[in-house]
């Protein structure tokens with residue numbers, strides 16, 4: 001049964017029960033009439049409010065979700081399988097609503113993943129910088145916020161959701177990654193700074209055979225909104241997995257954004273055709289940078305075999321070419337659609353991947369040239385501090401921004417039935433999203449999380465996020481103390497030696 005069908009059945013059942021109770025009560029007709037008026041008033045309120053997309057789509061009945069959420073928390077029930085705990089969801093939602101930053105009574109996030117080590121003498125919060133430069137050597141470097149929106153693609157999200165994210169990012173001064181389904185008009189309309197992602201389908205920059213087209217790329221990359229270019233090598237929720245865009249989803253709008261024929265199946269291969277070796281990847285990056293007029297270009301990777309990562313580092317050494325950034329996506333990342341095995345069991349978690357990438361670049365004396373962007377369940381300022389202490393330079397999040405807009409983790413993104421109207425193209429559901437209101441949520445969530453991040457950085461005694469290191473975390477998982485250029489002298493930590501030796505710049 002569809003989600004809508006289940007809700008209708010629950011509503012019918014509820015009405016029957018209430019009707020039956022009223023039938024046996026004295027003055028039952030009066031009670032029933034009073035109840036009907038109250039329910040109608042509530043339904044009207046729910047339909048007209050702009051903060052809860054679920055309630056706009058399912059007036060009154062949608063409240064059951066909130067009641068179950070609160071009851072579950074009060075009764076201390078085990079949460080059903082959902083990536084984000086009730087406590088985290090409440091935190092994001094209250095930040096999105098602009099509620100007070102302060103809570104009471106002690107530790108509230110139920111799964112503390114990190115202990116940050118503070119200093120006796122904190123730094124001054126207001127002096128902690130808010131931005132970090134990507135592509136310092138480029139003709140058009142970009143000063144990014146420390147917290148940004150990770151790839152959330154056109155088609156995976158509804159247009160009003162993309163519009164809200166784009167407007168929210170514009171107002172908050174941070175970037176939004178387009179995802180791999182092309183640079184659709186709706187991204188540009190919102191006015192955000194954009195990271196344009198190029199996946200294996202080359203949507204928006206492909207020829208009729210589906211191969212990369214330099215001319216088409218250059219034309220779109222010139223857009224002033226495009227600040228960064230990101231090649232998607234892999235993502236945490238489905239590394240090494242391609243896909244297929246079924247013909248029925250290729251509407252005229254999708255076809256236009258992706259530059260593919262209307263109504264025809266489109267295969268998204270698991271591997272790029274524009275490069276097949278580490279050296280070719282770096283040459284492709286150099287080509288994109290030039291064609292984009294000197295904008296920073298990098299790639300997104302979920303780390304699998306360390307040998308593959310080391311091969312790219314060796315190619316950097318061999319060619320003198322380097323990406324401006326590497327976006328390291330943890331295996332814990334999300335997706336709109338992928339086999340459950342890939343989402344659950346494939347790839348390296350962020351806390352292990354970041355130190356590996358950081359160490360490899362430090363060991364090869366290349367760390368200064370490349371910024372590391374971390375993503376994978378980064379939700380709070382504490383997650384950001386942990387990511388930077390483990391080697392990142394800045395962070396991005398995807399699902400937390402969806403939660404800020406009312407995502408209830410129904411886990412049915414791929415079914416086109418998202419009850420909050422976020423991950424669907426169903427016109428009856430997307431009307432739940434009011435872009436103006438949700439954009440404000442996106443901006444507020446970002447602003448409060450950044451504030452918490454800067455306060456935590458100051459609490460460690462660091463004057464800049466760049467000073468954070470593994471020494472600021474109680475847990476292990478920081479970088480392993482590799483010194484600059486150590487690998488070049490053949491001095492390899494035992495855990496990296498075999499993979500480094502096996503890695504080759506000319507093949508994956």
Ligand SMILES: Cc1cc2nc3c(=O)[nH]c(=O)nc-3n(C[C@H](O)[C@H](O)[C@H](O)COP(=O)(O)O)c2cc1C
Pocket residue numbers: 150151152153156157178179180181197232234235236300329330332333334335336375376377378396397398399400413423
């Ligand atoms: C609905 C949805 C669509 C996504 N689309 C893309 C995409 O097009 N390209 C990509 O590299 N990652 C995509 N991602 C992954 C996110 O960008 C991100 O890497 C991952 O979810 C980790 O961030 P998070 O834990 O904050 O969600 C998508 C995730 C979701 C939930």
